[in-house]
Amino acid sequence: MAVPKKRTSKSRKNIRRAxxxxxxxxxxxxxxxxxxxxxxxxxxxxxxPQE
Incomplete structure (x- = not known):
């Protein structure tokens, strides 16, 4: 069964964006x-000049 992944932290998101x-x-x-x-x-x- 599909399980949602853990939430990405703000700091990790900001590092990736930077x-x-x-x-x-x-x-x-x-x-x-x-x-x-x-x-x-x-x-x-x-x-x-071209000839």
Whole structure:
């Protein structure tokens, strides 16, 4: 028969949430860095005259 699991404590929930948010923050910073590199490379290709 199915038995409900024990309730997760507030502190454990907060630790997990903080960890998830920290990982999301790191990934967002990586994405921004990639976007900046791409924009800079596009800017350089547009400014160079093509023959």
């Amino acid at each position: 960890n998830w948010k920290a990982q999301a923050r790191v990934e967002a910073q990586k994405a921004l860095a990639k976007a900046k590199v791409i924009l800079k490379s596009l800017d350089k290709t547009e400014s160079t």
